[in-house]
Amino acid sequence: MTTKVVTSPQVAGMSTPKSQTKDFIEDLSVLQWVLTFLFLGVSSIILLVALMFTSLWLFPTLYFIWLVIDWQTPEKGGRRNPSVRRWKVWEHYRNYFPIKLVKTAELNPKKNYILGCHPHGVMSMGAFACFNIECCGFTDAFPGMYVSLAVLAGLFRIPLLRDYLMAAGLCPVSKPSLGYLLSKSGTGNAVVIVIGGAAESLASHPGVQTVLVKQRKGFVRLALEYGADLVPVYSFGETELYQQVTFPEGSLGRRSQDLFKKIMGFGPCLFIGERWALLPSRTPITTVVGSPIHVPQRIKPTEEEVDHYHKLYMDGLSNLFHEHKVSCGLSESHKLCII
Numbered sequence: 001m002t003t004k005v006v007t008s009p010q011v012a013g014m015s016t017p018k019s020q021t022k023d024f025i026e027d028l029s030v031l032q033w034v035l036t037f038l039f040l041g042v043s044s045i046i047l048l049v050a051l052m053f054t055s056l057w058l059f060p061t062l063y064f065i066w067l068v069i070d071w072q073t074p075e076k077g078g079r080r081n082p083s084v085r086r087w088k089v090w091e092h093y094r095n096y097f098p099i100k101l102v103k104t105a106e107l108n109p110k111k112n113y114i115l116g117c118h119p120h121g122v123m124s125m126g127a128f129a130c131f132n133i134e135c136c137g138f139t140d141a142f143p144g145m146y147v148s149l150a151v152l153a154g155l156f157r158i159p160l161l162r163d164y165l166m167a168a169g170l171c172p173v174s175k176p177s178l179g180y181l182l183s184k185s186g187t188g189n190a191v192v193i194v195i196g197g198a199a200e201s202l203a204s205h206p207g208v209q210t211v212l213v214k215q216r217k218g219f220v221r222l223a224l225e226y227g228a229d230l231v232p233v234y235s236f237g238e239t240e241l242y243q244q245v246t247f248p249e250g251s252l253g254r255r256s257q258d259l260f261k262k263i264m265g266f267g268p269c270l271f272i273g274e275r276w277a278l279l280p281s282r283t284p285i286t287t288v289v290g291s292p293i294h295v296p297q298r299i300k301p302t303e304e305e306v307d308h309y310h311k312l313y314m315d316g317l318s319n320l321f322h323e324h325k326v327s328c329g330l331s332e333s334h335k336l337c338i339i
Contacts, residue, residue, distance in 0.1 A: 003324075006101040006137035027279060029092035034278045036164075037123055044160035067159055074156040074166060075177040077185060078148075081167040082134075090133040097237070097285050099129040101136040102324070105291040109144025109188035112228040113292060114178075114219055117192055117235065118211040118317065120200040122242045122271050126235030126285040131192045132169055136287075147190040148181055152198075173197075175222065182226040192233070193219050206240045209321070209330075210337040213314060220295075220310045227297025230309065232290040232317035236328035241280035242271040286328045290320040314338055 018026075048060040073079055107113055117127045130136045132149040139145070153172035156162040171177050173193055181189050194200075196212040203210050223230050274281040293312050298305055321336040 004103045004141070006103055006141040026092045026096040027275070029089045030096045030279060031276065032089065033093060033125075033128075034123070034273075034280075038278075040164065041155065041158040041161045044158060048159055063159065074153075074162060074172050075174060076180055078166040078169065078171050079163075080169040084167045085132070085134045085169055087133075090129070090135040093133075094129050094135045097125070097280075097282060099126055099136055099285045099287065101130045101138060101141065102286055102288040103141045104289060104320075107142045107145050107190060107231070107292065109142075111292075112182050112187055112189045112226065113145075113191070113231050114182075114223045114228045115147075115190055115192040115231045115233050115289065116195045116213075116219060116313065116317070117233040117287075118195060118200075118213070119204065119209065119235065119238055120194050120196040120198075121204045121235070121238035122201055122244060123280075124194050124235075124238070125241065125280065126238050126287045127192060127194055127233075129285070130235075130287040131190075142190070144188050145190045146185070146188055147192060149192045150178060151194075153177070178222055179226065182222070182228050189228075190231075191228075195219060204239045204242070205244055206242075208239060208337075209334065210339060211317070212339055213317070214339055217306050217310050220313060221301055221306050223295045224298045224301035224305060224309065227295065229292040229295050230313050230316075231292050232313060232320050233287060234290070234317065234321050234324070235285055235287040236324065236330065237283045237285040240283040241285075242273055244271040284329065286324075288320060288324050288328070290316055 048063065051057060051060045115131070117124070117131070127149060130138060131147050138147055148169060148171045150173035151165070151170050153174040155165060155170075156172050171181065171191075178191055178193075181191050195216050200210075200212040203212070220230065222228070273279045293309065293316055295309055318336055318338065325334050325336075326332055
């Protein structure tokens with residue numbers, strides 16, 4: 001297997017000490033992303049509702065009319081703005097950790113792919129940097145591929161936030177959205193799904209490599225229906241970024257988190273960062289893209305076929321982890337727990 005580290009001159013030359021100014025700029029770059037992740041949705045709703053009771057009421061009114069007209073756009077490829085993906089702030093964001101993309105095999109632009117990314121961590125910072133912005137070299141490493149990171153579909157129902165997410169190239173992790181990308185947009189599409197989702201984020205903890213995938217088979221069924229090859233991806237370092245309060249299964253705290261997740265679609269993680277409470281640890285993140293697993297097209301796949309390719313995927317993920325764990329900072333004895 002050929003392994004290629006995809007990086008930029010800025011990352012390659014980061015062995016020299018950073019100035020305090022550069023450190024501070026990187027801090028702000030990551031902080032703005034964390035604040036966006038946590039608060040932009042709520043702030044957008046509050047702002048528009050508040051404007052309805054001012055002399056500027058016409059602006060939110062027109063926006064809500066536009067929202068109704070534009071409601072289905074996220075599930076039809078979205079409205080990507082390449083300039084947003086190339087903002088200078090994302091280079092500082094990448095350099096904060098830093099984040100690297102590692103390529104182990106080619107992706108054929110004449111085919112479509114579903115990339116399963118693990119682990120979720122608290123905020124999936126590695127997946128965001130490598131697959132949703134142009135600072136880690138995905139486009140150069142995989143020429144001809146159009147990559148889309150799929151996130152919680154409910155986020156695209158939030159006014160203003162949805163427009164920002166679409167501009168950045170994100171798409172809903174819903175069957176209509178993924179089906180559109182895999183069938184209506186020709187070939188050369190790479191759809192990235194963080195398989196463990198909100199449930200896995202609640203189990204994120206430094207020193208623990210646990211992925212939730214044994215009972216997650218929908219992405220395999222989708223791959224079979226559209227004939228998209230499966231590609232395992234692992235982001236080493238993702239779970240080291242935050243300290244999180246984890247509640248045992250069955251405890252009141254965990255039941256409350258699960259209830260919130262069931263209602264809202266995401267789990268409320270109780271975490272603390274290394275500095276300013278919200279800034280993550282400056283731990284390197286290395287996102288390794290594995291080898292494709294060929295998947296034939298089956299309009300109505302059987303359970304046996306789904307189970308077969310699901311097992312091949314889990315085996316591929318396990319092999320990817322153990323092959324690269326030492327070079328990515330883990331010990332030879334480190335285990336991957338697949339639940």
